[in-house]
Amino acid sequence: MGAMFKTLSQPLDYAEALLAQFFNLSRLTDGAVLVGQFIQGVARLSGCELVQLYVLDATGTRLEMNTECLEGQLQFRDPQSLPSDYHAEQLLQFSLGQNRVVCLGALGDSVHETRFLPTRATPWQSLLCMPLVGPQDRVGGLLLCASDQHLDLHGVAESLRQLGVFALGQMHLLQRLQRPVAESVSVTSSLPSGISYGLIGKSVAMRKTCSLLSKVLHSPYTVLLRGETGTGKEVVARALHDHGPRRSKAFIVQNCAAVPENLLESELFGYRKGAFTGADRDRAGLFDAANGGTLLLDEIGDMPLSLQAKLLRVLQEGEIRPLGSNDTHHVDVRIVAATHRDLKQLMEEGKFREDLYYRLAQFPIQLPALRQRDGDIIELARHFAGKACALLQRDPVRWSDAALDHLAAYGFPGNVRELKSVVERAVLLCENGELLIEHFALHIDPPSERGRINLRERMEQIERGLLIDCLREHSGNKTRAARELGLPLRTLIYRLARLNVQRSDFND
Structure with missing residues (x-):
């Protein structure tokens, strides 16, 4: 009792x-x-x-x-x-x-x-x-x-x-x-659609991403978003904020690579009057501005080592000390970090703190590249075209089949950001209400311009790309990748060596 x-x-x-x-x-x-x-x-x-x-x-x-x-x-x-x-x-x-x-x-x-x-x-x-x-x-x-x-x-x-x-x-x-056994299996294996979070796409890769979001949405864990440039890390971070319990508070973004080191500290932590030349008044930092809400630290891999120790204290104690102040005060901020760099590699090079990495990576989410999102290119393109037409205050455009096939055949190394720019430009160029191939500036080399390549070499290129994509999806875990590919682990390791697949190829 x-x-x-x-x-x-x-x-x-x-x-x-x-x-x-x-x-x-x-x-x-x-x-x-x-x-x-x-x-x-x-x-x-x-x-x-x-x-x-x-x-x-x-x-x-x-x-x-x-x-x-x-x-x-x-x-x-x-x-x-x-x-x-x-x-x-x-x-x-x-x-x-x-x-x-x-x-x-x-x-x-x-x-x-x-x-x-x-x-x-x-x-x-x-x-x-x-x-x-x-x-x-x-x-x-x-x-x-x-x-x-x-x-x-x-x-x-x-x-x-x-x-x-x-x-x-x-x-x-x-x-x-x-629940019947068959229903239990189907319910367990089903993944929620991204539409609930305002994310576009119904591919398996995006459904997996949305499933991970649903698990961390109402938890206090720090989320680390990893993925290639242009995969939509800020969009996913906003979805995490907008559909979570902090939605009524501020969502603030700070790109750690866009601000010089001496300014980044004052941006994040604020300063007191007289802290340095030109500090003629107190100024609250972004941690205070995001109090009760969410702060996205984009390109966290570019944060200077001197600031990483201060960020670690915020994560552990929930306290900040502005520049020029002797006192700390508490802040309640959910931190979401994002990067396209390999933080583990930066740790080995002494450029990123190990203790901060493990504190940030409480719940890592690997965002898929656009080439891994089967079928999403067309849906995203239609979405961006609709938004562009609304912004330009013009009637919706039609899509020719040839234009859609043209987009689907392109690899989009710049991912969703590149697709958005390409579609917006095409809408501007479109004058007759229908998007055609000539409206898109995509450089897809025809087979005759790719140089002479035999069937075996072409198949090896395809196989190498599939292996790299599968390893990226499983964060480099060869055992899980082999299981998904239906290969013995020894066979996978042999093929990786034969095709000269290096760790740097699948560790984004």
């Missing part, structure tokens, strides 16, 4: 009722009955007139109300009357994103918006909101209690949260047990 029930007037009675609730939930085999009894049990234990259960959807991006109990009765509110999501409810999003219990004892006097509570004649006074942690320590939903009385709900918060975690676990268990 210990400290959990020490503030309750009848701790033994409460503990007995709590244990009975755990026991009853463990015996239920119907998911709907389990949820109903859980919610009603929480209402009795807390003494609150209202209990709500919110759960995250399958993508982990949208909060939805699952069940509500008002005055001891389960309520089935019209879905049309409920919000499509609760992105704007800052109190719910704070509890969800920070994994923090929120307990308010004077709700009527607070400035918090509570539009998620049902309207009634007697105003709500007390509120308790608890995040429910599911499998893999991911927050899976929220349990909320509210009363029109002034109640001290701190004493029951931890026990109700644990009961909620248990109920959530039982719900997942029943779903797995009742």
